[in-house]
Amino acid sequence: xxxxxxxxxxxxxxxxxxxxxxxxxxxxxxxxxxxxxxxxxxxxxxxxxxxxxxxxxxxxxxxxxxxxxxxxxxxxxxxxxxxxxxxxxxxxxxxxxxxxxxxxxxxxxxxxxxxxxxxxxxxxxxxxxxxxxxxxxxxxxxxxxxxxxxxxxxxxxxxxxxxxxxxxxxxxxxxxxxxxxxxxxxxxxxxxxxxxxxxxxxxxxxxxxxxxxxxxxxxxxxxxxxxxxxxxxxxxx
Numbered sequence: 001x002x003x004x005x006x007x008x009x010x011x012x013x014x015x016x017x018x019x020x021x022x023x024x025x026x027x028x029x030x031x032x033x034x035x036x037x038x039x040x041x042x043x044x045x046x047x048x049x050x051x052x053x054x055x056x057x058x059x060x061x062x063x064x065x066x067x068x069x070x071x072x073x074x075x076x077x078x079x080x081x082x083x084x085x086x087x088x089x090x091x092x093x094x095x096x097x098x099x100x101x102x103x104x105x106x107x108x109x110x111x112x113x114x115x116x117x118x119x120x121x122x123x124x125x126x127x128x129x130x131x132x133x134x135x136x137x138x139x140x141x142x143x144x145x146x147x148x149x150x151x152x153x154x155x156x157x158x159x160x161x162x163x164x165x166x167x168x169x170x171x172x173x174x175x176x177x178x179x180x181x182x183x184x185x186x187x188x189x190x191x192x193x194x195x196x197x198x199x200x201x202x203x204x205x206x207x208x209x210x211x212x213x214x215x216x217x218x219x220x221x222x223x224x225x226x227x228x229x230x231x232x233x234x235x236x237x
Contacts, residue, residue, distance in 0.1 A: 001078060002028060003071030004092040006047035010136070010224055015050060015092050017229055020236040023053050024223055027095035033059075035099035037106065038088065044078045069190060070200035072175070076186040084179055091173035095232065096220035104214045105176045118181035118209040121148070121201065122172040124219045131170070136224050138171040138199055140213060148211040151199045169215070171201070173222065181209060 004025050008014050015025040022030075025043060032041045043054045043061040046068075054061040068074040075089055086109055090097055101122055108120045123140050131137050135153040142148055150156065151171055159166040177185075185203065194202040204211055221232045 001075040001087055002032060002041070002043045002090050002092050003074045004043050004045040004047065004050045005068075005071075005074075006045070006050055008093075011226060011229075014223055014229065016053065017223070019095055019229070019232055022057075023050075024095055024229075024232075025050055025092050026053055026057055026059070028090065028092050028097060029054055029057075029059050031095055031097040032090050032102075035097070035102050037099065037102055042078065043092070044074050046074075072177075072182060072200050073186050076182050079179065079182070087177045087179060087182055089173075089175040089177070091222065093223040094173065094220060095223070096218075096235070097174070098218050098220070101172070101214075101216040101218050102174065104216060105174060108212050108214060109176065109178075112212075115178070116210055117178075117212045118204065119175050119177045120212040120214060121175045122216050123169040123213045124172055124216050126168050126170045126219075132168050138173075140169050140171040142169070142213050146213045146215070148201070148205060148213050150205065151197070151201050153197055153199070169213075170219075171199075171213075172216070172220070175201075 004015050016023045019027050029043055044064055045051050046064045051061045051063055062078050064074050064077060071089055079087055105120045108117060126132055132155055138151055138153060139156050140148055140151050141156050157166055188207050191206045193206055221228060221235060223229050223232055
């Protein structure tokens, strides 16, 4: 499922921007299809423009009937009556989505015999100071089993002790959910930490859910700003 909201706050209409001859959202849809990991791939949107861009290209799209605070809520509405076990949320602004990373996220559920994991997501190590300090880059810290402890737009961990090497991970906006966890999510009201940070994954942590983080070396380019789009256009070439 690819949630696709037209009116992004930082970069309105970013999903319909041109990326080497096709809209960003169509590039992302084609990347998800190209992994050949999924039984079905849908774009879930509140926009006729995005809906038409996908369906006119032969893709599958669903219109979201409600206003939603985040992509997980939008997807939950779409899958309510679907008979599925695992749902993967690929962000619409991730046209460089790759098979290896998605396969590694799905793999954690095969080994989760106790069904301890509610959802899984990706993280990539970052070393660039500007990226580490950029509030548009969501950072994540994990425990010794790679379960998420917290997500933040701030620098975490804070390097107070300069003698210890600080390791930083960026959260990549790809989630794999058990359907039960996703349906529970939409019934849970937003709490202060999520509201302050504007990071939907925090809602799961605030309600005691377990998020398994999987490290990947594939960073890709998330298109949050016009500058990101320029980098993506250059990389695509």
